[in-house]
Amino acid sequence: MKDSKSIYELLNNMKIDLNDYEKEELNDVEKQSLKRTFRSDTVRTFNFKKIASITAALVLTVGVLSQTDFGKGVYAAAESKISEITYSIGKSLGIERDIEPYANVVNQVVEDKGVAVKITDAIIDKDELILTTIFDTGREVNSFCLDYDVFINGKKINNGRSGTMGPIDESKNLYFAADYIDVKDIDTSSDIDIRIKIDEINYHLKDKEERIKGNWEFEFTANGEELNANTNVIPLEYQFNIDGIQYSLNEYRYNPVSQKIIGKINGKGRNDYDVELRGSDNLGNEVVFYLSRSNKDEMVFKYEDIKGDLSDGIESISLTPYATKFPEKSGRMNNDFKQVGEEFTIYLNN
Structure with a gap:
């Protein structure tokens, strides 16, 4: 050809x-x-x-x-x-x-x-x-x-x-x-x-x-x-602690491709936990954000889309942090998540 x-x-x-x-x-x-x-x-x-x-x-x-x-x-x-x-x-x-x-x-x-x-x-x-x-x-x-x-x-x-x-x-x-x-x-x-x-x-x-x-x-x-022109950013001020380590959530960024909550981890010690933000939107739909990546400079939670896209018509999302400890040795992941903070609400700019 x-x-x-x-x-x-x-x-x-x-x-x-x-x-x-x-x-x-x-x-x-x-x-x-x-x-x-x-x-x-x-x-x-x-x-x-x-x-x-x-x-x-x-x-x-x-x-x-x-x-x-x-x-x-x-x-x-x-x-x-x-x-x-x-x-x-x-x-x-x-x-x-x-x-x-x-x-x-x-x-x-x-x-x-x-x-x-x-x-x-x-x-x-x-x-x-x-x-x-x-x-x-x-x-x-x-x-x-x-x-x-x-x-x-x-x-x-x-x-x-x-x-x-x-x-x-x-x-x-x-x-x-x-x-x-x-x-x-x-x-x-x-x-x-x-x-x-x-x-x-x-x-x-x-x-x-x-x-x-x-x-x-x-x-x-x-x-x-x-x-980028279709991306919205909402500032956040929310913290929770796990074993002396502070997790700070600084912004919610969303567009047609992705929905992310971005923050930082502060404190001495190892980050040995898998963290999820669980809750629902104002329409009653289940919402979960999972920890996609974390390092000394930044952590990023991403929306888990198993239940489908976030509705374009929602006005707010209420979330609560849950965590489970990573296995000390390689093997099956522990799914015993426990609540580690209070509920917080993100109000969208629709």
């Missing part, structure tokens, strides 16, 4: 009726586990949860084109089945409202050592870069992890990241990922140049691990101006 870019644009504009495909819903526990693959800003390997059908958490529009002359040409041009797969970034992130106007379409495919990687979309959410990616491992693997570097405007980003990753189907060689990368030290008010460099992928096979070294590199430009 002479113009692969136009091919991708055509594929992105295709509409497939998903009612023609079999769906299997995940229960709330499975959805929560998938959404919270990461809770630490320093962990860079991914844990997988096998899903019978990804449709409930990641809605894919699969272009089944290989049986047509046009499809055969596209496949031959890209030399990878992932070139035939596209999806809504909003649905892949678990967001029901339309966030396509805020997405930067990338659709770049790079193949090396028999592994194909496709970055599909990027969103700039003020101090966070959101990427959605598809992987074709070229062989059956139980799971895999990778290490990659992010450069913005030529500067390597060493901040924390979190995300989810899992299988797309039962083939054990197609996987998806959604990454949230902290870019708080970067000016994202205008266009930014982004370079993603993957040089190592580690396969987890049935009885061994295998390391694949290669070069999967992507360069593109993204802009978050429109999303």
Whole structure:
């Protein structure tokens, strides 16, 4: 094909009726586990949860084109089945409202050592870069992890990241990922140049691990101006204490893509607790914010969207902090959350 870019644009504009495909819903526990693959800003390997059908958490529009002359040409041009797969970034992130106007379409495919990687979309959410990616491992693997570097405007980003990753189907060689990368030290008010460099992928096979070294590199430009214009910030003054450590909540930031409560942790000692802010909005809908990341400079709680988007019509949110201690040794997380502070209310500027 002479113009692969136009091919991708055509594929992105295709509409497939998903009612023609079999769906299997995940229960709330499975959805929560998938959404919270990461809770630490320093962990860079991914844990997988096998899903019978990804449709409930990641809605894919699969272009089944290989049986047509046009499809055969596209496949031959890209030399990878992932070139035939596209999806809504909003649905892949678990967001029901339309966030396509805020997405930067990338659709770049790079193949090396028999592994194909496709970055599909990027969103700039003020101090966070959101990427959605598809992987074709070229062989059956139980799971895999990778290490990659992010450069913005030529500067390597060493901040924390979190995300989810899992299988797309039962083939054990197609996987998806959604990454949230902290870019708080970067000016994202205008266009930014982004370079993603993957040089190592580690396969987890049935009885061994295998390391694949290669070069999967992507360069593109993204802009978050429109999303920033639709972002609201409400100052907060609320504190609670756990074992002598003070948690201060300073602002509630919300837009069509994300809803975050941002604060700081003060005091000596270790932060050994997982913290949630639980409550409801003024319409009676359940609301939960989970601790997405924390370090010596900042902590960020994100809205847990298992129950769907926050309603655009709500006027206030009332929340209470709960906490549970992290296990001293690696193992099953303790879900025995206990109340650690009084209820507080956030009044929205609607």
